[in-house]
Amino acid sequence: MMADAPVDFAVVAAADGQFLSQQIETADGPRNYKIYIPSSYDKTKAAPLVVVLHGCTQDPDDIARGTRFNALADEKGFLVAYPEQPQKFNGLKCWNWFDAAHQSRDKGEPALIASITRKVMSAYTIDKARVYIAGVSAGGAMALSTAYAYPELFAAAGVHSGIAYGAATSIANALPVMRSGASDTVSLSSVVVKALGSPRYFPAIVFQGKADKSVNFINADQIVAQLSELHAPPLIKHKEVSGVTGNYHYTMRSYGGTKPSMEYWLIDELAHAWSGGSKEGTYTDPNGPDAAREMIRFFLEHPRA
16 A cells, blocks of 8 residues: 655756655655656646656666656656665665566555556646656566556556566566566466456557667567557557668567557667667667657657547
């Protein structure tokens, strides 16, 4: 059970808007998160919300710098929430995507993230049809798990260098999955149904580096396959586009017709880093397509019907 704590504001200077530190009270004690409010925010008008989950060893400030979501928020007029995973709950500050205790609805980290999302939605004027979730690496895997657990809350998801839901259920098989993908690919869609009680589907945009030595790109293939199989009818590839950005070659595959329900961006030379990111953050690469900008473009194209 999550309960709201009094808001603890620690205002940090931002380029145009405000970057605020806040807390929410949980059964495990207070948990921190940050919220970026663009200068254009008008409480009389509902704005989109994007929830962003950092990767291992990162924190909200780090991923905000590296992805530049805050600058995009100023440009496009949405709010950004950054839940924080402290060392108390994972020594490397990773979201525990690989633990079965954090792969269900109404408990564990998905429940925490959903509670933070609802807290922001109650504190600000948010368009309920335009609430989205994104993350990188462990944060990407947890973003996917949370979107599966709360499809009525998140209209779409963005997954960068992530892992398919349920591919690992303990720390013992987390590293083998990261290196080689899930061993039982036949049951990946049924894992969702078994764990959550019904098929779940939502629009998604997936980014992955083909040269990633930490998370093999087969994991992105499996994310796309899992989502495709859960869609009714199963999604099929609509088109494929190749290009070069910053000397990095990429292939973008879209699925589901002229208004794609899913996009898969595979960047050949990209390692374990945020594509098109800023060097001001860790685990970023300025080369390649701008993943944050493409995610926001995709999100805004996919409000909840």
